[in-house]
Amino acid sequence: MKTVLTIAGTDPTGGAGAQADLKTFMAHKVYGMSIITSLVAQNTLGVKDIMDVTPYFLEEQFQCVFEDIYPDAVKIGMVSQPELIHKIVEQLKKYHAKNIVVDPVMVSTSGSRLLADSALEALKSELIPLSCIITPNIPETEVLVNHTIQSKEDMIQAAKEIQQWYQGAILIKGGHFEKRADDLLVINNEVYWLECEHIDNPNTHGTGCTLSSAIASNLALGYDLKTSVEKAKKYITGALKANLNLGHGSGPLNHCWNL
Numbered sequence: 001m002k003t004v005l006t007i008a009g010t011d012p013t014g015g016a017g018a019q020a021d022l023k024t025f026m027a028h029k030v031y032g033m034s035i036i037t038s039l040v041a042q043n044t045l046g047v048k049d050i051m052d053v054t055p056y057f058l059e060e061q062f063q064c065v066f067e068d069i070y071p072d073a074v075k076i077g078m079v080s081q082p083e084l085i086h087k088i089v090e091q092l093k094k095y096h097a098k099n100i101v102v103d104p105v106m107v108s109t110s111g112s113r114l115l116a117d118s119a120l121e122a123l124k125s126e127l128i129p130l131s132c133i134i135t136p137n138i139p140e141t142e143v144l145v146n147h148t149i150q151s152k153e154d155m156i157q158a159a160k161e162i163q164q165w166y167q168g169a170i171l172i173k174g175g176h177f178e179k180r181a182d183d184l185l186v187i188n189n190e191v192y193w194l195e196c197e198h199i200d201n202p203n204t205h206g207t208g209c210t211l212s213s214a215i216a217s218n219l220a221l222g223y224d225l226k227t228s229v230e231k232a233k234k235y236i237t238g239a240l241k242a243n244l245n246l247g248h249g250s251g252p253l254n255h256c257w258n259l
């Protein structure tokens with residue numbers, strides 16, 4: 001069985017973070033593992049509190065995973081502090097981790113900050129360069145390029161700007177223009193649009209976590225990058241269409257719609 005690791009924060013209601021990632025791994029029939037960066041008290045309504053682990057405790061978790069069950073792919077989500085990013089980078093290099101997908105989580109759908117301002121530089125200059133693909137949404141892309149994005153042309157321009165300092169693939173998640181959910185994928189200067197109609201479902205908690213975990217699962221299964229992203233887009237679309245309706249806010253996805 002192929003193995004996939006998520007390095008992420010938690011969601012006790014199971015919609016986002018490591019819990020959503022593990023469900024996604026299961027739905028792809030890969031063996032899921034998790035290194036926790038932060039305990040997050042949150043639900044479908046929002047984030048109540050955050051308790052980060054220490055760099056030392058992160059290292060202990062890395063040792064447990066990498067010296068026992070080596071992952072075929074790694075997905076990285078919420079890492080809020082620069083010291084934790086430094087430690088993750090050190091450990092990923094130490095163990096020669098491969099197929100690294102970075103979802104540069106900055107703000108939750110409910111509006112809470114999940115990345116400290118002081119961590120942005122480490123995210124850009126240390127962690128992102130280790131990945132084979134990054135999956136920012138529009139607000140995250142705006143932070144990475146330091147200007148606003150208002151059209152599909154702006155998305156392409158932003159990807160070009162990111163490519164000046166990052167050689168991996170870039171998936172900019174649309175979903176906010178012209179009532180469409182068209183995502184932009186750039187691999188080696190080739191531009192692809194993953195087109196999808198906007199699904200009328202207010203329950204989108206954990207969509208970013210789920211999409212990046214699906215990409216990592218597909219990479220572990222041996223698909224090339226483009227195919228991995230295309231299959232992941234189909235998976236997230238199905239999970240949104242399955243229309244689960246739980247919680248009092250923006251609810252979670254139906255991760256097992258395809259089983």
Ligand SMILES: Nc1ncnc2c1ncn2[C@@H]1O[C@H](COP(=O)(O)OP(=O)(O)O)[C@@H](O)[C@H]1O
Nearest residue numbers: 137173174175181183197198199207208211236
């Ligand atoms: N209402 C929607 N209909 C169809 N696809 C959507 C919808 N909302 C989000 N998506 C898709 O879900 C994926 C995650 O995107 P997004 O919600 O922007 O991520 P994030 O959780 O990081 O903000 C993307 O492929 C996006 O196009």
Ligand SMILES: Cc1ncc(COP(=O)(O)O)c(N)n1
Nearest residue numbers: 009010016017108109206207
């Ligand atoms: C631990 C953790 N990681 C990531 C997100 C963002 O997910 P979303 O933007 O889909 O709410 C979250 N809410 N919690």
